[in-house]
Amino acid sequence: SQTIHQWPATLVQPVGSPLSLECTVEGTSNPNLYWYRQAAGRGLQLLFYSVGIGQISSEVPQNLSASRPQDRQFILSSKKLLLSDSGFYLCAWTSGKGGGKLFFGSGTQLSVL
Amino acid sequence: AQSVSQHNHHVILSEAASLELGCNYSYGGTVNLFWYVQYPGQHLQLLLKYFSGDPLVKGIKGFEAEFIKSKFSFNLRKPSVQWSDTAEYFCAASDFGNEKLTFGTGTRLTIIP
Numbered sequence: 524s525q526t527i528h529q530w531p532a533t534l535v536q537p538v539g540s541p542l543s544l545e546c547t548v549e550g551t552s553n554p555n556l557y558w559y560r561q562a563a564g565r566g567l568q569l570l571f572y573s574v575g576i577g578q579i580s581s582e583v584p585q586n587l588s589a590s591r592p593q594d595r596q597f598i599l600s601s602k603k604l605l606l607s608d609s610g611f612y613l614c615a616w617t618s619g620k621g622g623g624k625l626f627f628g629s630g631t632q633l634s635v636l
Numbered sequence: 637a638q639s640v641s642q643h644n645h646h647v648i649l650s651e652a653a654s655l656e657l658g659c660n661y662s663y664g665g666t667v668n669l670f671w672y673v674q675y676p677g678q679h680l681q682l683l684l685k686y687f688s689g690d691p692l693v694k695g696i697k698g699f700e701a702e703f704i705k706s707k708f709s710f711n712l713r714k715p716s717v718q719w720s721d722t723a724e725y726f727c728a729a730s731d732f733g734n735e736k737l738t739f740g741t742g743t744r745l746t747i748i749p
Contacts, residue, residue, distance in 0.1 A: 557736075560736075561740075564645065564741060564742075565741055566640075566726060566739045566740050566741035566742050567726065567728075567739040567742075568739075569682075569737070569738070570703050571738075572736055594739065612678070617682075617735040618735075619735065621733055621735065622735070623668050623670065623685065623687075623730055623737065624682050624685070625672070625680070625682070625735075625737060627679045627681075628679070628682040629679060630679075631656050
């Protein structure tokens with residue numbers, strides 16, 4: 524069966540420090556991968572999505588970047604965190620076959636101080 | 637631009653009451669519609685989805701939703717709620733054939749025993 528792993532679960536970082544959040548999917552190949560940010564009262568905002576290795580689409584201009592070095596690995600990064608980067612980050616995947624069903628990871632609560 | 641609106645931010649009901657959560661979307665073409673649910677401490681998971689055909693869609697745990705094209709709506713309903721339905725509910729939409737979802741801001745549902 525397919526599983527999605529996302530870590531760390533919580534992270535506290537100072538302003539200006541770098542960031543790396545990792546997400547891996549098991550049990551499937553060629554998934555579409557997504558990074559969402561969930562904020563209270565604002566729902567889920569799509570940050571990045573990827574349909575293949577090295578292919579990244581950015582949905583909103585921001586201080587973050589994403590990379591997909593392997594088929595089932597998706598990384599969210601920042602060179603210098605801002606206070607406004609605090610939030611709950613969710614990784615998700617779909618099969619890429621048009622079904623549209625998103626499978627979410629457990630999320631990372633990021634606090635930038 | 638595509639958007640999804642959920643006007644009920646927090647709904648409080650007693651057990652056995654009927655439920656209807658509103659969802660309106662703004663999409664230019666054929667649309668796929670979804671309801672996701674996040675129970676306390678759990679991952680987001682798919683409740684039901686509409687792609688085509690019968691506009692009344694049945695999902696898990698007795699939930700259903702009706703696609704009304706003329707009203708651009710996809711409201712979620714349940715005739716008799718249970719305490720275990722306490723959760724946050726998200727409506728989402730995507731262009732037909734596209735797996736990139738746009739989410740609403742979510743509705744927090746609290747069921748009082």
